Amino acid sequence: MNKGIIPLNLLPLGKKAIVRELISDGATRRRMLDLGLIRDTVIEALQRSPSGEPVAYAIRGAVIALRSEESSKIIVEPLQ
DSSP states (O other), rough: TTTOOOEGGGOOTTOEEEEEEEOHHHHHHHHHHHOOTTTTEEEEEEEEEHHHHHEEEEEEEEEEEEHHHHTTEEEEOOOO
């Protein structure tokens, strides 16, 4: 991976990133695409649930919750 490119589950809370790639397939990939997680989309890590999972993310004016298992398959580039 390029320097600065990380899985979404490693994005710190309050930080924004740009989606660069989805490495999932099948129904999971389809769900991510349906949620708007396509290349060059800006996503922000908002908050973590009390148990640590899922994490809430802001994307295209909506808030979605993803488990670490799902978000680890979304590759992002953090914004400065």
